[in-house]
Amino acid sequence: MTPTLHHAATLVDILQQVRDEAVRRGRELTDKGKAIDEYQVHAERLAYLATEVEAARALLTYAEAASTHGDGESGEMALGFAAEVAQKLWSLADTHLADFGWSEAFLAETLGRAEVKAALRAGAHESRFRQIGRAVLARRGANNCWLESEIALMTRDSVRQFARTEVAPIAERVHRNDELVPEPIIQKMAELGYFGMSVPEEYGGGGMGNLAMIITTEELSVASLGVAGSLITRPEILTKALLRGGTEAQKRKWLPPIAAGQLMVAISVTEPDTGSDVASVKCRAEPAVVNGRQGFLINGAKAWCTFAGRANVIALLARTNPDLRSGARGLSLFIVEKEPFFGHSFEMRQPTGGVLQGHAIPTLGYRGMHSYILNFENFFVPAENLVGEESGLHKGFYLQMAGFAAGRLQTGGRATGLAQAALEVTATYATERKQFGSPLSEFQLTQYKLGRMATHVAAARHLTYAAAPAMDKDEDAAVTAAMAKLLACDVAVWVTQEGQLIHGGWGYGEEYAISRYVVDALVLPIFEGVKPILELKVIARTLLA
Numbered sequence: 001m002t003p004t005l006h007h008a009a010t011l012v013d014i015l016q017q018v019r020d021e022a023v024r025r026g027r028e029l030t031d032k033g034k035a036i037d038e039y040q041v042h043a044e045r046l047a048y049l050a051t052e053v054e055a056a057r058a059l060l061t062y063a064e065a066a067s068t069h070g071d072g073e074s075g076e077m078a079l080g081f082a083a084e085v086a087q088k089l090w091s092l093a094d095t096h097l098a099d100f101g102w103s104e105a106f107l108a109e110t111l112g113r114a115e116v117k118a119a120l121r122a123g124a125h126e127s128r129f130r131q132i133g134r135a136v137l138a139r140r141g142a143n144n145c146w147l148e149s150e151i152a153l154m155t156r157d158s159v160r161q162f163a164r165t166e167v168a169p170i171a172e173r174v175h176r177n178d179e180l181v182p183e184p185i186i187q188k189m190a191e192l193g194y195f196g197m198s199v200p201e202e203y204g205g206g207g208m209g210n211l212a213m214i215i216t217t218e219e220l221s222v223a224s225l226g227v228a229g230s231l232i233t234r235p236e237i238l239t240k241a242l243l244r245g246g247t248e249a250q251k252r253k254w255l256p257p258i259a260a261g262q263l264m265v266a267i268s269v270t271e272p273d274t275g276s277d278v279a280s281v282k283c284r285a286e287p288a289v290v291n292g293r294q295g296f297l298i299n300g301a302k303a304w305c306t307f308a309g310r311a312n313v314i315a316l317l318a319r320t321n322p323d324l325r326s327g328a329r330g331l332s333l334f335i336v337e338k339e340p341f342f343g344h345s346f347e348m349r350q351p352t353g354g355v356l357q358g359h360a361i362p363t364l365g366y367r368g369m370h371s372y373i374l375n376f377e378n379f380f381v382p383a384e385n386l387v388g389e390e391s392g393l394h395k396g397f398y399l400q401m402a403g404f405a406a407g408r409l410q411t412g413g414r415a416t417g418l419a420q421a422a423l424e425v426t427a428t429y430a431t432e433r434k435q436f437g438s439p440l441s442e443f444q445l446t447q448y449k450l451g452r453m454a455t456h457v458a459a460a461r462h463l464t465y466a467a468a469p470a471m472d473k474d475e476d477a478a479v480t481a482a483m484a485k486l487l488a489c490d491v492a493v494w495v496t497q498e499g500q501l502i503h504g505g506w507g508y509g510e511e512y513a514i515s516r517y518v519v520d521a522l523v524l525p526i527f528e529g530v531k532p533i534l535e536l537k538v539i540a541r542t543l544l545a
Contacts, residue, residue: 004075005064007119011082012053012060014116018089019053022046023543025101033544040536042099047539049089051483055459056082058466066146074145076132077455083123084452086111090120126448133451137441141427141454143420145461155212156219162192163223171224174368175516180310180342181227181368189228190261194220195235198406200243204256210406210468214413218461221417222424225520226368229417233410234265234307237403238315241333245388245399254313254335264340266311267407268302268374269400281331283376285318290352294383296320296334297354298376304527308358308372309341315403316381317396326394333387333396336379344370354379365519405478407528409471412464412484415492415524419457422492422517426450426499429512446502453495460488479542486534489524496521 001009026046030036036043056078063071063078090111093100097107110116122128147153166188173179189195197213199205206212213236221229235258242251257263274280283300290297298318308314314336321330336356338348344360355377360370386392387399427450430440440446467480496517500507507514525531529538 008079043540047535055463079123129451130447133447141424159219167223195261196259199259205259217413218417240406241403268305302374328397331396408485409481415488419492419495422499
């Protein structure tokens with residue numbers, strides 16, 4: 001092990017020790033999470049601490065493996081990131097010592113040990129990040145990190161070529177004109193098998209697992225978050241819900257056309273008055289017989305249903321127990337079939353009198369798919385479209401959460417891809433732009449900033465990559481996906497805004513793509529679980545239980 005990796009391992013081991021003790025005391029404080037709402041601020045601290053330590057461990061594990069293949073830069077990044085986490089934790093722990101329940105002696109024996117301080121100071125030194133920054137500038141920010149799997153490497157190369165040649169040239173036009181994803185993009189992605197990468201082969205998919213799917217999502221998002229990077233997220237969410245709770249007949253009916261890209265999917269959970277509190281969903285589905293068919297009539301409003309216009313099916317979470325006190329236990333998941341529409345509003349009328357109306361919500365960024373407010377009036381859904389059929393009644397919340405775990409993992413990939421895009425254009429701009437007689441790339445501060453940006457992108461990437469096989473082994477490993485989503489989204493927001501500052505005034509103009517990346521990144525900490533809810537209700541609750 002190199003001295004750099006040794007220092008990084010020293011820091012990560014101590015961070016792990018401190019994190020474990022923080023969580024142990026947090027369990028005592030909150031009665032194993034039962035009183036989490038009485039300690040929300042501290043629970044959020046614990047959730048973020050655990051996430052950053054997990055990322056430091058993932059980056060170190062990757063760096064140790066990559067170093068045997070000639071990649072020394074990842075070791076520098078692993079040490080730099082671990083040092084920044086340790087530096088932050090030291091300040092946090094010292095300030096909130098009583099909340100953590102530690103003694104001064106505990107800090108002295110862990111973060112305060114001489115060899116730990118030495119590793120922290122070495123890792124956090126500006127020269128390290130400037131060194132990383134110079135390497136990033138030399139390759140214009142490109143990501144060519146070592147991948148152990150040949151399939152993963154081939155996936156990255158092929159998707160990157162498609163994304164750069166087919167998606168990138170139209171991304172800016174779609175964004176500025178608020179257009180819909182062009183049909184040729186969908187068709188080509190379908191031909192390449194992107195919609196079925198994690199669908200089992202027996203149902204017409206590629207069965208390639210989560211890592212290949214994440215790498216695909218990441219590379220598509222480098223080209224455009226809205227035009228391509230998010231297209232496979234919604235099918236993935238419905239796929240996971242069907243695999244978890246659908247009948248065999250439903251799997252065989254729906255999964256093959258989803259995998260083939262023949263059916264575009266939208267997900268409808270949020271309502272105008274209900275966001276993160278999913279258990280409070282009010283849109284109702286009432287049993288009914290229409291034209292001799294047993295089924296349900298849907299009535300109510302939904303909000304922020306992305307891609308609802310173009311979608312062929314909507315995975316809809318609706319209340320089947322009218323008693324609101326039933327909460328999550330009164331919700332069911334339906335597959336609502338509809339015609340595709342290509343504008344900013346639509347209306348679909350059923351011969352039996354049901355109506356579905358949709359109006360796109362104007363947004364700052366994340367354009368290309370459009371997010372809709374929906375209104376259902378006696379819209380009929382046949383009984384066989386209730387996921388799980390009779391056995392799935394009132395189990396929709398749990399099936400939806402299984403799908404959301406997959407969505408969060410994909411969002412880790414989406415956010416990493418967007419941050420990577422910002423890193424690349426910023427490194428290119430800094431190399432070409434001159435101020436005070438020199439390229440921006442020659443200034444120490446530019447090198448330092450780019451070095452930190454690249455390091456945090458690497459941490460987000462390898463935390464997400466580590467979460468992928470964890471979910472392959474156990475679909476209930478939702479906390480790892482949530483951590484990947486939490487960190488990667490924050491990294492994307494920060495990196496895009498740092499990149500915009502390096503662009504100076506031009507970063508505020510639409511002439512440069514960085515302005516699009518900034519507004520696109522703003523949505524990432526919101527969807528698939530808004531940041532505070534993700535921290536408290538998913539990560540902290542799981543850690544403290």
